[in-house]
Every structure is written in C-alpha cells, then in structure tokens.
Amino acid sequence: MKERIYLAGLIIIGNEILSGRTEDKNIAYIANSLSKSGIRLNEVRVIADIEEEIILAINNFRDRFDYVFTTGGIGPTHDDITTQSIAKAFGVENVLNQDAYKILLDYYGDRKKINESRMRMAYAPEGSELIYNNISKAPGFKKENVFILAGVPKIMRSMFDAILPTLKKGRILNSIEINAKVPEGVIAPELTKIQEKYHEIEIGSYPYYENDSAGTILVLRSINKEALKNGEIEVLNLIKRFT
Structure with missing residues (x-):
C-alpha cells in the first residue's frame, strides 16, 4: 500500500498584507517545514479582513485540503475578526475558552489588566x-482540520512548531x-521534452540575471528518488550541450 501524500492550504488574512504595508514572512517558513514533513502546501490565498471572504475561503479550503492554516487576525483589536469568522464558517458559536482565559490570567497576573480588547483573545470557535x-502567551486554536495562527512571524512560528509534530505525515x-548558466529560452524546448518523459x-x-549574464535555476522535485536521479542526469546532459 502506497503511503499517501497529505495536502495543505494556507490562508493569509490581513488588510496590511494586501496594502503592501506589511511584507508576509510566514509563507516560506510554513512551506519549507511542511515539505520536510511530507505535507505539500498546494495553495496560498491572501484575503482581506472581511468576514464573508474569510468564511468563503475557510469552507473552500477545509473541504479540499487535509490541513488548513490561517495567519493573522486573532489579536485584540477591532479588525481582528478571524476567530469569529471561522466560528461562523463552522456554524458554531464563538465562545469564551476557559483554558485560554486562564492562560491570559496567569500571564497578566490580574483580572483587571484583561480589558475587553484583551479578552477577545480568549474566545474561540466552540469545540x-x-x-x-510561548512568546506572547495568547493561544491560537484548532477546529477540526483548521489551524488558526497568529500573523506576527515570531509568534506564528512558535504556534506552528508546536503543532507540526502532531500532524500526520x-x-x-x-x-x-x-544552476544552469544558460538562458532559460535556450533550454526550454528540450526541458519540456524531459518533463513530458x-x-x-x-x-x-x-x-x-547576474553580472549581465542570463542563467536558470532548475529545481527537480519528486517522491521517487530513482526517477529524480534519472531526470537529473538528463537535465545535466542537456545543459552540457549549451555550455
């Protein structure tokens, strides 16, 4: 019986990403970590802080992928609407999670310091x-196959590293x-034939382009090591013909 390939989707939520104000630094980390674990990131979607858009994206992704990750929109401010939107996507209430509340209480040390805005970070989709x-303590949440993570890279990595060992791989x-030090257009026709083979x-x-010279980085990927090696040999032979 062949070992299966697990597929994942990533939804990046935030007006700041779409406006260009903030540069996303989470995609590469998540993609590389998943790839090393035998999980393939098949799609990344960037959407605004709009409830309807979040609901549509979540329901689309959770039906298509084994794992869905979201980043952004789980902080204390008015535009952090990811958690409540995902609750609606699942058709459940967004409720106060007592364990999350206890974490915040332990962190701040005084109930009076947990104002209404901070209290938002203790709410999660029911179930x-x-x-x-372990950075800022406010937790993320998992609802079925959807993992709700922070957008701040350092915090996101803390959360992601905590869940990665729990995923089926x-x-x-x-x-x-x-590194083929020849222009892409020169090798493209023969490269197509190798891909078809x-x-x-x-x-x-x-x-x-480097030092006024054109080159091409070729990346070969496969779960079949033998096929990968054979493909590499053919690609190297192709490059030799033009160098």
Whole structure:
C-alpha cells in the first residue's frame, strides 16, 4: 500500500498584507517545514479582513485540503475578526475558552489588566483545541482540520512548531537544485521534452540575471528518488550541450 501524500492550504488574512504595508514572512517558513514533513502546501490565498471572504475561503479550503492554516487576525483589536469568522464558517458559536482565559490570567497576573480588547483573545470557535504560544502567551486554536495562527512571524512560528509534530505525515518530496548558466529560452524546448518523459518529476525553471549574464535555476522535485536521479542526469546532459 502506497503511503499517501497529505495536502495543505494556507490562508493569509490581513488588510496590511494586501496594502503592501506589511511584507508576509510566514509563507516560506510554513512551506519549507511542511515539505520536510511530507505535507505539500498546494495553495496560498491572501484575503482581506472581511468576514464573508474569510468564511468563503475557510469552507473552500477545509473541504479540499487535509490541513488548513490561517495567519493573522486573532489579536485584540477591532479588525481582528478571524476567530469569529471561522466560528461562523463552522456554524458554531464563538465562545469564551476557559483554558485560554486562564492562560491570559496567569500571564497578566490580574483580572483587571484583561480589558475587553484583551479578552477577545480568549474566545474561540466552540469545540476548538488550543495551540500554545510561548512568546506572547495568547493561544491560537484548532477546529477540526483548521489551524488558526497568529500573523506576527515570531509568534506564528512558535504556534506552528508546536503543532507540526502532531500532524500526520506522508512521503517526503525530494528536491535537487541545478544552476544552469544558460538562458532559460535556450533550454526550454528540450526541458519540456524531459518533463513530458518523467511524469513523476516536477521541473521548475527560474531565470535570473547576474553580472549581465542570463542563467536558470532548475529545481527537480519528486517522491521517487530513482526517477529524480534519472531526470537529473538528463537535465545535466542537456545543459552540457549549451555550455
């Protein structure tokens, strides 16, 4: 029986990302970590802090992927609406999570310091599990196959690293990178033939310019190590013809 491949989707929530004010630094970390664990990040979607958009994206992703991760919108301010929107996506109430409240109480040390805004961070979709955060303490949440994470990179990584060991993992996608110091257009026709020959391999072609010279980074990826090696040999032979 073949080991299955697990698929994931990532929803980045935040007007600050779409406006260009904040540069996302979470995609690469999540993608690399999942890839090393045999989980493939198949789609990333960036959406605004709009309840209807969040609900649509969550329901679309949770039906299509084994794992769904969201980043952003779980803080204490008025525009942090991710948690309540996800509750609506699941058709449940957004309720005070007593464990989350206790974490905040232990962190702030005084109930009076937990104002109405901070209290928002203790609410979660009914039936959620906590995702612990050892940086700022306010937790993320897991509801079925949806993992609700912070947007701040350092905090997101703390949460993500806590949940990664708990995920079911599939076959590792092996990768080989080749620096072809020839223009992409020169090798493209023959590269297409190699891709058509090796259906088990994904060949990515990424052109670059360095010191006024054109080159191409080729990335070969496959769960089949033998096919990957054979594909690598053919690609290297192709490059030799033009160098």
